[in-house]
Amino acid sequence: MKTKLFILAAMSCTMVAFSQKNELKSAEKAIKSGSAAEAKAAIESASALIGSADEKTQGQFYFLKGETYAMLAKKGDASAFNTAIEAYNKVISLESASGKAKYTAESKQKLSGMTADLVNAAVEDNNNNKYKEAANKLYLGYKLSPSDTVYLYYAASSAVNGGEYEQALGYYNELKDLGYDGSEVKYTAVNVATGETEEMNKTQRDLMVKSKTYKDPKEEKSPSKSTEIVKNIALIYTQLGQDDKALEAYKDARANDPKDVNLILNEANLYFKLGDKDKFKSLMAEATALQPDNADLFYNIGVVSMEQGNIEDARNAYNRAIEINPGYVNAQLNLSTTYVNEGNGLIDAMNSLGNSRADIAKYDQLKKQKDDFFKKGADILEQALKLNPDNQGILEQLKNIYGALGDNENFMRLKKLIGE
Structure with missing residues (x-):
């Protein structure tokens, strides 16, 4: 009797394994035909007992799961990106532990391609004013490709555009901790035939100039974004009503760019809100000393003073703006x-x-x-x-x-x- 039970159990295990392999074959076939729904159904059917499968079958399952959810993500299911990434990473983890790397190289390649998919989807979301969704996708793209820190920068910008200030704050603080600069060098030269200035990479530009089909090579470095980042951190803390953190952030921002007049005005406004009118006035004096002939500056001082009920200060500022312009x-x-x-x-x-x-x-x-x-x-x-x-x-x-x-x-x- 014991022998019979053992044989039945063995037969049962064989049937489960056979069923899993059938489901994986179905998933593979559905993926090849482009049917994401069928592939998902097959993967879900195979998932219940995958933990008991051998390493080879598990590797195949998670790779196909990654393929399935990557396809769903491309078809517009934003939540599928995370599942696909987790599945591909699971493949890499499993095969690293087992020493058998059948799907590892392809999984890494798929993850790299998914970065581009995430960025493209985020661009479309931004165009459709879906800023939070865009920010989430850009952040995922950054996590997949940490060397592309610019994705984190754009994730923060998208979050700000969507009014997701706490989310943006987290991204900006991460950028600050990374020491992100964001400046780029643009290489240009003038096309001799057309007279137009064209931008290209340095190697190509140098070759074109050497061939004498281009002339007047120039290099232009864009401004660092570090000042903008610390400034935005300060502004977001102000927006969130976290005044103590905002003041600390303004100190960092001012240290980074002590002559940014708009930054001085924002800091002054915060001091006024906190009841420190002396600090408010000293900062206003600092701003006007930096730019005594800036009509826009005096106009902004007038607006701030008017909002705070300082009518005479507002009138003096508006009169000065009109005197200049x-x-x-x-x-x-x-x-x-x-x-x-x-x-x-x-x-x-x-x-x-x-x-x-x-x-x-x-x-x-x-x-x-x-x-x-x-x-x-x-x-x-x-x-x-x-x-x-x-x-x-x-x-x-x-x-x-x-x-x-x-x-x-x-x-x-x-x-x-x-x-x-």
């Missing part, structure tokens, strides 16, 4: 708005007054103040209109001010200029 429309509009807003701020007080003689007198006083603010705002835009007579933003805002003042003559003049 008399046709700076946005500075003129914002400067006008500071006066309109101050006038509007008196309306609640006016409406709260009663009908007593004192209240009526107070009302008249506040109304005059309000109208004076509105007129200052109008005067600024009338001056702006001389340099930009067709600017719709100026015309609309000026019309609204005259409407609020009850100045019907000027109101109708502006309506006519607008074409209403």
Whole structure:
């Protein structure tokens, strides 16, 4: 009886092995025919007992599994990339341990090709505004090919574009720890026949110049991306409300590029948020000392000051921007708005007054103040209109001010200029 049981068990094992081999043959056939669904079904059917299979069969199974999920990934199943990568790596691990490398070389080749597939899929995702998906794929591409650190850089950029700030922060910190520079050298020469400047690799460029079909060889190194990386780390910490980490990151960023004015402005804004107005003012002074004739800088200072409620500082900054660039429309509009807003701020007080003689007198006083603010705002835009007579933003805002003042003559003049 014991012998019979032993024979039955042996027969059972043989049948299981035979079934697995049939499933693997089915998977292989489906892969060759391009039927990913059939291959997946066969692989799933064979997977239940693969742990008990011999090393050769396991190697074949995981290779075919990698092939199947790589095909699914190419057909648009983004989740299949990870499974394919894990399967190919399993092949390499198994065969390394056994010393039999039947599928190892091809698995490594497939993994290398999958990097290109991931990058191409990520480009398509970015084009379709699927930024998180693009970031995930680019990061996988980087993990498959760690020497191509640029994939990690683009993964961070995609994450930022998708508003995935914590994900981007992780990537940027990894880039920083790696000391990623990202600068490249571009090699160019002028095509003698066409006169066009063309870019090529150094070896080809040198050969073309030597053949005298090209001339004027040049090399241009693109700026390092290290400053951008530390800057983005600081900005993301600010975005996430992690102020202490943001301040530390700004120190790193400023050490990397102490003359980056936008960086100074962002750091200044954070200090203002934290209530350190003295530090805010010193940083603003530092920025203007670096670029005393930068109209955009003074405009940005005006915007920051306006947002923080520092109206006089905002006006001084806008006036300086206009002094540098008399046709700076946005500075003129914002400067006008500071006066309109101050006038509007008196309306609640006016409406709260009663009908007593004192209240009526107070009302008249506040109304005059309000109208004076509105007129200052109008005067600024009338001056702006001389340099930009067709600017719709100026015309609309000026019309609204005259409407609020009850100045019907000027109101109708502006309506006519607008074409209403």
